[in-house]
Amino acid sequence: MDAIQYLSPTTQFVLFSAVxxxxxxxxxxxxxxYAVLVERKVSAWIQDRVGPNRATPFFAQxxxxxxxxxxxxxxxxxxxxxxxxxxxxxxxxxxxxxVYFWLAPAITVIPALMTIAVIPFGSTLGNPMNPMVxxxxxxxILYTFGIVSLGVYGIVLAGYASNSKYPFLGGIxxxxxxxxxxxxxxxxxxxxxxxxxxxxxxxxxxxxxxxLFHWMIWKQPLAFVIFLIAAFAETNRLPFDLPESETELVGxxxxxxxxxxxxxxFLGEYAAMIxxxxxxxxxxxxxxxxPWGGGPANSILCGIAHILCFIAKMGVxxxxxxxxxxxxxxxxxxxxxxxxxxxxxxxxxxxxxxxxLVLALISR
Amino acid sequence: MTKVxxxxxxxxxxxxxxxTLVSGFKVTWxxxxxxxxxGKAVTMEYPEERWVVPEGYRGAPYLVKDQDNNTKCVSCQLxxxxxxxxxxxxxxxxxxxxxADRANxxxxxREFEINMLRCIFCGLCQEVCPEEAIFLQKDYSLTxxxxxxxxxNKEKLLKLGGVHGGIQKWKHKLEEAREQESFPVxx
Numbered sequence: 001m002d003a004i005q006y007l008s009p010t011t012q013f014v015l016f017s018a019v020x021x022x023x024x025x026x027x028x029x030x031x032x033x034y035a036v037l038v039e040r041k042v043s044a045w046i047q048d049r050v051g052p053n054r055a056t057p058f059f060a061q062x063x064x065x066x067x068x069x070x071x072x073x074x075x076x077x078x079x080x081x082x083x084x085x086x087x088x089x090x091x092x093x094x095x096x097x098x099v100y101f102w103l104a105p106a107i108t109v110i111p112a113l114m115t116i117a118v119i120p121f122g123s124t125l126g127n128p129m130n131p132m133v134x135x136x137x138x139x140x141i142l143y144t145f146g147i148v149s150l151g152v153y154g155i156v157l158a159g160y161a162s163n164s165k166y167p168f169l170g171g172i173x174x175x176x177x178x179x180x181x182x183x184x185x186x187x188x189x190x191x192x193x194x195x196x197x198x199x200x201x202x203x204x205x206x207x208x209x210x211x212l213f214h215w216m217i218w219k220q221p222l223a224f225v226i227f228l229i230a231a232f233a234e235t236n237r238l239p240f241d242l243p244e245s246e247t248e249l250v251g252x253x254x255x256x257x258x259x260x261x262x263x264x265x266f267l268g269e270y271a272a273m274i275x276x277x278x279x280x281x282x283x284x285x286x287x288x289x290x291p292w293g294g295g296p297a298n299s300i301l302c303g304i305a306h307i308l309c310f311i312a313k314m315g316v317x318x319x320x321x322x323x324x325x326x327x328x329x330x331x332x333x334x335x336x337x338x339x340x341x342x343x344x345x346x347x348x349x350x351x352x353x354x355x356x357l358v359l360a361l362i363s364r
Numbered sequence: 365m366t367k368v369x370x371x372x373x374x375x376x377x378x379x380x381x382x383x384t385l386v387s388g389f390k391v392t393w394x395x396x397x398x399x400x401x402x403g404k405a406v407t408m409e410y411p412e413e414r415w416v417v418p419e420g421y422r423g424a425p426y427l428v429k430d431q432d433n434n435t436k437c438v439s440c441q442l443x444x445x446x447x448x449x450x451x452x453x454x455x456x457x458x459x460x461x462x463x464a465d466r467a468n469x470x471x472x473x474r475e476f477e478i479n480m481l482r483c484i485f486c487g488l489c490q491e492v493c494p495e496e497a498i499f500l501q502k503d504y505s506l507t508x509x510x511x512x513x514x515x516x517n518k519e520k521l522l523k524l525g526g527v528h529g530g531i532q533k534w535k536h537k538l539e540e541a542r543e544q545e546s547f548p549v550x551x
Contacts, residue, residue, distance in 0.1 A: 045399040046392045050407040327388040 020134050024116055027311075031318075032270040033078035039322045041074060046326045052077040085263035093162075093256055100161035105257065105264035108154030111147045112271035118143055119278045120202045122288050122307035123296035132288070132307065133202060140201040141193065144279065145186055148234065151272060152178040155236075155243055155253045158265070162256040170252030173333065174243035177233055180340040181240075185230035187348035188223040191355040192216055192283050205287035212291040217284040222351045224284045226344050231276040233340070236269060237321055239328040240336060247330075277317035278310075285313050417502040422485045424503045425478060426525030427518065428496075431532055434466035435522065436497035439473040443489035443498055451482035452489060468534040469495075476518040480506045496533060499525065 007015070037052065044051030052074035060067045060076060070076065092101060118140040122132030137143050152174060159171015193199055195216070196207045208214045217224050233240040244252035254265045281287060288306040331339070377383060398404040408415070417423065430436050444452045455475035457463075464472040487500045503524070508514045516524070 042396075044405075045396045048395055048399050048404065048406045050405045050409065053409075323392065327392045328385075 016130055017134060020132070021117075024121065024134060025113070028113065028116055028271060028274055029267075031274050032267050033082060035270045035273065035318055035322070036081065036266070037074055037078050038319065039325070040077070042319070042322050043326050046323075055080045082263075085260055088259040090259040090261065093164075095163050096256060097161045097163055100157050101256075102261070104154050104158035104161055105261045105268070106154070107157060108151060108268035109264045109271065111151040111154070112268045112275055114147045115144050115272075115275035116278065118201055119275075119282055120205050120287055121278070121310050122303055125300050125303040131202060132303070136200065136202055138200050141189060141199050145182070148272075148275075149178075149182055151234075151268070152182075154265075154268065158253040158257070159243075162253070164256055166249045166251070166255045167253050170243040170245070170249050170255070173245075174236070174253060177236075177240065177242055177336060177340075180337060181230040181233035181344075184226055184340055184344035184348050185234060187345065187352060188226035188230065189283060190348075191223050191352050192220050194352070194355050194359060195219055201282050201287075205282060205289065208286040209289035209293060209295060211293035212286075214293075215284060215286045220284070220351070220355070222347065224280070226348050226351070227280060227283070229339075230344065231280065232321070232324065233336070235272040235276055235321070237273065238325040239331050241325075241330060242333060242336060245330060273318060273321050274314065277314045277321065280317055281310060281313045417504070421502055421504075422487050422500045424480060424485065424506055424524075425483065425487075425489055425498050425500050426503075426516075427476060427498055427521040428525040428528035429522060430466065431527065431535070432466065433527060435464065435472045436466075436495050436528070437473055437476060437493075438464065438469045438495050438497070439471050439476075440494065442492045442494065446488045446492045448486060448488065449482045449484050451479045451484075453477045453479070466534070468537065473518060476521060477515050478521060479515045480508075481511060481514045496528070499528060501525065 041051040043049075053072045055074060055076040056071050057076050057079065060071055063070065092098065117134040118137050120131065120133040120136075124131055135143075155174040155178075156171045159167045159169070159174065162168070192204070196204050198204065198207075204216075208216055232238075236243050242252075243249075244254070246252070249255070254262055257265060288310040290306070290309055294302075427435070427437055439454055439456045441454050441456065444454045453475075454473050454477075457471045457474045461471065461474055464470060485500060485504075489498050490500050501524070506514065
């Protein structure tokens with residue numbers, strides 16, 4: 001580790017950032033794989049089924065005691081799924097608009113992954129000058145919204161490029177849905193930043209880190225509810241999965257996709273879910289801070305505990321996302337638009353107004 | 365007559381969707397706990413657990429042995445003739461082949477093959493057999509790694525078929541014949 005001290009600050013920054021990017025990417029990818037597993041297991045349990053319990057790699061039998069239990073829980077299923085997607089035939093139908101067809105999955109995944117960059121997923125690991133966030137942007141939330149809104153293009157483009165009716169309908173629905181909920185989502189967080197007084201997400205966490213009762217959810221519960229529901233719509237999860245809606249549009253925007261290109265959409269959906277959960281943890285649940293507070297870490301162990309705390313909070317929200325999918329039926333299209341435009345946008349506006357009034361009264 | 369389904373307007377509470385959320389959660393939670401903690405999953409985990417096959421089920425046809433462990437088949441080839449998908453192939457012993465391993469039979473097949481990939485489990489072979497030597501049994505999932513493996517030969521069919529002591533046609537015939545040796549016949 002001493003050798004790092006002799007490098008110039010720029011080199012150090014690049015080095016640390018690269019490591020953080022790689023690690024964060026790896027963790028997110030693992031989370032995506034296992035979120036899919038949790039999704040399958042939870043859905044199975046809610047529907048009185050068993051779920052994936054067969055994937056048995058050759059080394060499973062060498063794991064003492066735990067081996068069979070891990071197999072029953074389907075722990076090895078994501079590996080098999082990933083391998084399957086890589087080895088499947090990548091079929092491009094003859095009637096598609098090829099360039100856009102290839103471009104669309106990438107445009108869906110990249111924004112979902114890029115959102116992770118501004119999220120402070122831990123305090124520090126030893127060195128206090130090296131915060132556990134890939135890019136400590138001053139305009140964190142603006143960056144997030146800028147990037148997240150790009151995600152819709154992937155889906156719309158997929159619908160257009162597929163040159164077939166169901167993907168097209170999916171794409172159209174997605175454009176209307178995501179644009180209308182983006183407004184509600186953006187407005188809901190305005191009030192949070194009014195309270196904090198800073199757009200930097202690290203500052204938002206610092207504002208909440210004292211203890212459980214300083215978490216933003218107590219001060220802005222309405223903003224949280226709106227953000228949560230808008231996040232469901234933004235990530236195309238039930239009850240708002242109209243772009244996908246298997247039961248009416250076959251597979252929606254990804255009907256014509258197969259193999260790794262389909263996997264990228266799949267990955268994009270779960271990565272977006274993870275990004276949304278991470279965002280909610282940061283904005284409303286104190287980010288990496290323990291429920292009993294404790295400030296930034298002064299040892300590596302504490303730093304790791306902070307990161308695990310962040311991941312645990314995120315996991316709870318992910319289960320919420322997953323559970324909701326098996327709990328609620330899909331909204332009708334007009335109900336969805338009604339909810340977005342006539343309920344949430346006025347509510348969010350009212351929330352901003354009330355927050356502003358309260359803040360003005362307090363500061364007097 | 366048209367029946368108009370009454371749609372009551374939602375109350376203010378219902379319009380918040382909260383009651384639906386709560387009831388939805390109750391239902392899913394009940395099923396979740398039942399499956400996870402009480403093991404009430406309805407899934408039948410197939411290769412380990414199997415359906416109980418009902419009486420009279422038409423599974424794969426196998427050759428059976430009689431109560432003395434002898435081959436019942438006499439190589440008459442009726443089943444080969446009647447088999448709609450031509451799954452059965454019998455090689456008769458020929459003029460200088462081995463004789464049957466039981467009394468009251470002239471011959472037995474040198475080879476008896478059923479191609480299980482062709483077999484449609486129709487049961488005509490069982491119906492046509494004058495010796496009651498072939499029966500549709502309860503196996504329904506036959507698997508193999510090659511087409512050759514799925515052609516079951518005489519040895520395999522006899523082993524899978526087992527002993528079928530229920531119908532003892534030739535034993536009764538023998539008893540009848542013995543009784544007829546003395547006169548008057550008591551039947």
